[in-house]
Amino acid sequence: MGGANQTRVTEFLLLGFSEQPGQEQVPFSLFLCAYLLIIAGNLLIILAIGCDSRLHTPMYFFLANLSWVDICLSSVTMSKTLVGHIVGSKSISYAECMTQMYFFMTFGNMDGFLLSVMAYDRYTAICCPLRYTMIMRPRLCVLLVAVSWVITNLHSLLHTLLMVQLTFCSSNVVHHFFCDPYAVLKLSCSDTFVNDIVVFTVGGLIFLIPFSCIIISYAYILSNVLKLPTARGLRKALSTCGSHLTVVSLFYGAVLGVYMHPSSSYSVRDMVTAITFTVLTPLVNPFIYSLRNRDMKEALRKLIIIRRIVLSRSQY
Template sequence: MRASDSTRELPDMDRDNQTGVTEFLLLGLSNQPGKEQVPFGSFLCMYLLTIIGNLLIILAISCDSHLHTPMYFFLANLSCVDICFSSVTMPKMLVNHMVGSKSISYVECMTQIYFFITFINMDGFLLSVMAYDRYNAICCPLQYNMIMRPQLCVLLVAVSWVITNLHALLHTLLMVRLTFCSNNVVHHFFCDPYAILKLSCSDTFVNDMMVFTVGGLIFLTPFSCIIISYAYILSNVLKLPTAHGLRKALSTCGSHLTVVSLFYGAILGVYMHPSSSYSVRDMVATIIFTVLTPLVNPFIYSLRNRDVKEALRKLIIVRRIVLSRS
């Protein structure tokens, strides 16, 4: 591991002229005013679809008693986190565009960083818990109900929330201690931690070390759990005597694997290097897991899952009946 190159030695005169930054300017995806309409319309549509899609998943699971199982309990929590994750970044960008502003206050920026870190890590923890659930369903079917008790499911989610909030608090407090000078222009559509670190005119060595140590641990722990779970699942699936059993086992994990690949693939491309090398390519990868992943999750799970599709169909029928009686 190498420390960030963002450590800067300032002349004494520059140090004397340092002033506290009260706001940052979010340039968004385009610096040219004429080209901002298309990204704005696309992001607005994606945000609305994200909210609607994930709300439908939550409602379908809540209203259908057949879906009151550990797998769908975790899926409902994932949909809830995805709604929050999208709402951390996109509304501010959309509002700024509508009012013709690019500013975000220092407090708002630090708050955005805190919740961004919380929800991105919560996504990873929930995906690992879902992988553990699939491992028990496929490799230990007879003991599944005994292992995945409701108390354990709630405990796994609660512990994940505690860990992710403490981790977010650590990085936010480390960010607050940094000094920001005259440069407050963020080449992003939200306060991405790496983009903000790059603006600091003080030493970010501790921040980068915490990203690589604590952040790496928080990232690798759920990712390792997913890899280990699927290694056992693959080993067990290959022993199945029939092709039907093989297809059934793979279809059970297909949606989850698709989401994991999209989510972790983008994160590996952005946060596994020093903040000083943050580039436009990283911003594109950030859009994938902050915007596209929460958007496609409900569609991936609903289109590939017969139970979810049936629950959504019932939900639509009930809505029609209610509307016809009103």
């Protein structure tokens, strides 16, 4: 249905992992394993934080929110393609595509805002340790997350409303495994000048504000850390930031590679880069934060022990 220029597109075809059906089994298996690991790993992080009272602190509150957003981001981007492969259909309706795009932008931007809030939390803990509990009050933590949700939803709503004003009347083949805004925008036969302007202005601000907060926070942290008198204090301060910096590098490196150029220059290679923050980052987040954190490892150990006790009692 994408062949006739005068036919209005009512559905899109997600090429997914490969244009050749016979070559999709291996990528599908890898994606399915990755998706199941993302769900399991991030759910374990959320359960561990919820069940251990020692982890009821601002840092772990933000981490639990990040894990939840990662689950949602992966579900939005991966589930449709995985289900489509199982049932043998690559099609996605116009309404489903716009909805998927909306939630992808919401959860993707929310990742960036949460990373910036976590950077501010680390700045407060290292640079203002005596006032940390007074500054990072529960009310402020909830407010920071709530404001982030409002901003990201409004941003996604703006882009989606602009997208539905466009006409898609030629090709309906999306060279991606989900309805990526750039990949869909390239298919429009309307003038996308306004969309591109909004992407570089509003979208640029949504990207730069949290990214700038992260840079400024770590500039102050580095300045403070260099003043520490002992090497032990230096290592302790840096260890609290190492996991966060690793995730920030993966996430923002991929975003810069895919979305910091005009939509007209979008290519299939950008799909590979998009996998970094839609699949790889949510996949490695639980391992990065748990393996490098003693309190998290202890909480996970307790969670596993409790599960074994419950299972053993249920057998009697």
